[in-house]
Amino acid sequence: MIVTLTANPSLDRTVTLAAPLQVGDVQAARSAREDAGGKGINVARAIAAAGEPCVAVLPLAIDDPFDTALRGSGLDAHRVPVAGHVRANLAITDPAGITTKLNLPGARLSTDEISAVVDATVVAAAGATWLVLAGSLPPGVPDDFYVRVIGAVRAAHGAHAPLIAVDTSGPALAAVVAHGRPDLIKPNDEELGELVGADLAGADARTALDVARALVPGRVGAALVTLGARGALLVDADGAWAAVPPPIRVVSTVGAGDSSLAGYVLGDARGEDADERLRLAVRYGAAAASLPGTQAPTPRDLPGGDIPVTRLA
Numbered sequence: 436m437i438v439t440l441t442a443n444p445s446l447d448r449t450v451t452l453a454a455p456l457q458v459g460d461v462q463a464a465r466s467a468r469e470d471a472g473g474k475g476i477n478v479a480r481a482i483a484a485a486g487e488p489c490v491a492v493l494p495l496a497i498d499d500p501f502d503t504a505l506r507g508s509g510l511d512a513h514r515v516p517v518a519g520h521v522r523a524n525l526a527i528t529d530p531a532g533i534t535t536k537l538n539l540p541g542a543r544l545s546t547d548e549i550s551a552v553v554d555a556t557v558v559a560a561a562g563a564t565w566l567v568l569a570g571s572l573p574p575g576v577p578d579d580f581y582v583r584v585i586g587a588v589r590a591a592h593g594a595h596a597p598l599i600a601v602d603t604s605g606p607a608l609a610a611v612v613a614h615g616r617p618d619l620i621k622p623n624d625e626e627l628g629e630l631v632g633a634d635l636a637g638a639d640a641r642t643a644l645d646v647a648r649a650l651v652p653g654r655v656g657a658a659l660v661t662l663g664a665r666g667a668l669l670v671d672a673d674g675a676w677a678a679v680p681p682p683i684r685v686v687s688t689v690g691a692g693d694s695s696l697a698g699y700v701l702g703d704a705r706g707e708d709a710d711e712r713l714r715l716a717v718r719y720g721a722a723a724a725s726l727p728g729t730q731a732p733t734p735r736d737l738p739g740g741d742i743p744v745t746r747l748a
C-alpha cells in the first residue's frame with residue numbers, strides 16, 4: 436500500500452483558451468474543468484488508477500465543497516477535519532500547450548490541526564511501502580513540517596516504516612534536505628536550483644546531475660529530477676540515469692511532475708530496476724502532460740514506444 440499526504444490540497448480549475456493568453460484583454464474561453472488536486476492527491480490518483488492500493492491523507496473541513504470533487508475521483512481518502520476550506524487554484528491552457536498557473540496560499544491550519552494531520556499520517560503509514568509527502572505548506576504550518584512528519588512516522592514504525600518521498604519546494608524542501616533524510620526527493624530543475632542557490636532553469640541532465648550529487652546519497656537517498664520536455668534524471672547511491680520522453684502533444688503540464696513521481700513509486704513497488712523506474716516516471720509525466728487539466732493518467736494513457744535510458748554515472 437502507498438500513502439500520500441497533501442498538506443495543502445487544491446480544487447484545480449482549468450480554463451482552456453482557443454487562442455494564446457492575452458494579458459489585460461477580455462478573451463472568450465473554450466471550456467473549463469475542475470479536478471480534486473494538490474500534489475499528493477494527484478500522485479494518489481495516478482497510483483490508484485494503476486490498480487495499486489493507495490490512501491490519500493489530507494486536511495478537509497466536513498462541509499467543504501472540495502469533497503464532491505474528491506469523492507468523484509473515487510480515491511480512498513483519509514480526511515482530517517479542519518476549519519478552513521480548500522483553496523481553488525487556476526490554470527489557463529492555450530492551444531500551443533502553454534500553461535499559466537495561479538496558486539493561492541490555502542487556508543491556515545491551527546497548531547492542533549497540524550498535530551492531527553501528523554497523527555493521521557502516522558496511523559495511515561502503518562504497513563505502507565511508500566509515504567509520499569507532497570506540495571506546499573499552507574499558512575500556519577512551519578517550514579519543518581515534513582521533517583516532523585518523517586520523524587513521527589519513523590519513530591512510530593521503526594524498521595517497518597515506509598520509504599519516504601518528498602515533493603515540495605523552497606524552505607520546506609530545504610528543511611527536509613537538511614534534517615529529514617528522505618529516501619527520495621522529486622524537485623524540478625528550478626526547485627533543485629533554488630535549493631542550492633544556482634540557476635538551473637532549462638538545464639540538461641548532466642548539469643542537474645552535478646548539483647544533485649552534492650545531495651545524494653549524503654543528505655537524501657535518491658533524487659528524481661524532472662526536466663519538463665527534456666525528460667528526467669535519477670540519481671541514487673548506485674549511479675545516475677537520464678531519459679527523454681517521446682514526442683507528445685502537450686495539453687496541460689499541471690500535475691506532470693506528480694505523475695512522474697507516481698510512475699517512479701509504482702515501478703519501485705513492483706520491484707523494477709532503476710532503468711525501468713525512470714522509464715515509468717518519464718512515461719507517466721508525458722501522459723499527464725498530454726491530458727487536460729489535472730487529469731491523472733491511467734495505464735492506458737501511457738505513451739508507447741521505446742524510451743532509451745542513458746547511464747550517466
Ligand SMILES: O=P(O)(O)OC[C@@]1(O)O[C@H](CO)[C@@H](O)[C@@H]1O
Binds near residue numbers: 569
Ligand atoms: O502549492 P503547491 O502545492 O506547490 O502546488 C499546488 C498545485 O499547483 O500542484 C498540483 C500540480 O503539481 C496542482 O494540483 C495544484 O494546484
